[in-house]
Amino acid sequence: MTENSIPAPQENALTRRKDARAWGVVAGAALIWLLLYNLIHPLANWLAYGMFAQPEGSHLGESLAFFFYDVPKIILLLGGMIFLITVLRSFFTTEQTRAWLGGKREGVGNALAALLGVVTPFCSCSAVPLFIGFVESGIPLGVTFSFLTATPVVNEVALVMLFGLFGWKVAGLYLLSGLMIAVIAGIIIGRLHLERYVEDFVWQIKVGQAALEAVKPTWSERFQSAWESTEEIVGKVWLYVVVGIAIGAGIHGYVPEDAMAHILGKNTWWSVPAGVLLGVPLYSNAAGVIPVVHALMEKGAALGTVLAFMMSVVGLSLPEMVILRRVLKPQLIGIFIAILTVAIIFTGYLFNLVLL
């Protein structure tokens, strides 16, 4: 490659042409996506009842139809929506978020932090520099915690799958209660004045001036990096999705109605804490867990229990706590986990009480 062959992305006419082409590709992909999405249902029925020749209403036929319908549907939804979410996130940066949060009061600051926690692109491996950067610039500890809580609790894969399998109401409830938990956990941590439980070296670090002048990415760059993240995320979870839906399909076809009402129904008081406990070791398997949970709910498990379980799967993540341990003393980690656990259990009971 010669020096001249490397294109200059800032060149205006070239950028416009590239952007136009990128929009064209995205529009074309959207059309194909819609077409495929509408083909899933007839195709699934044809596969289950036609090709595999199972009579409609039979256990195996129901399970197969369920499987052939849900797998492509969820994979398509994940691909499409994570692409959209990533494009949306490309408009936010952690540096910008920090600037917005600076000087905000408790309450308003916590709510804003939770919202920004959902939309700011952020991987848990950046939790340490982000934490130090926030605290050093004078953002209160509680507000920082609201941000750090919202990010994993409102997990995009979980959100898309809840939307695909349970519908927008449950997905919305999940999003709202995740935000509420982040706000409340942050406010409590702020009120407790736990600054002494932040590792001492954190207060000594000198954070440099952000040296990067804001370069706005072009549309084609946004689309390209969104596509890369979508590939990465879907590539990581698709197998869990398939296995989860297979188990869910088995439950759907073979487990009798209301079999779960005794164990996971809303009248079983211990089902919510049990769900939360069970969720902890399942970290990062939200993709595999949700279809199973969906099938269980059809058989009588209560929604509050299900939501609490989901939040525990993604929110109470041991790997993230290990990362945060580098900047937080064990006492603060303990308090954080305790607050999250109580808040999630409370949310579970609340929904079991309010719904149905």
Place this chain on the structure above:
Amino acid sequence: MTTIKILGTGCPTCQRLLDDVMNLVATNQWDANVEYVTDIPAILAYGVMSTPALVVNEKVVAVGHPGPAKVAYLIQQAITA
């Protein structure tokens, strides 16, 4: 001699940026020294909060992984500047 630093905490994207930069330096035969910085205080000294970040000649030119083509362009620009 150009110094290129990748600031990272060991995340998959950080590793990918490092690999891409190494490849670019090799294929373009740039006279550059590539360094992978994982020390948190050192990363923060650049005013960077999200990793990975790309530093060329002590100047932060990118946060995140903007893709190999853009990375090539950014390094090229910093070298000729």
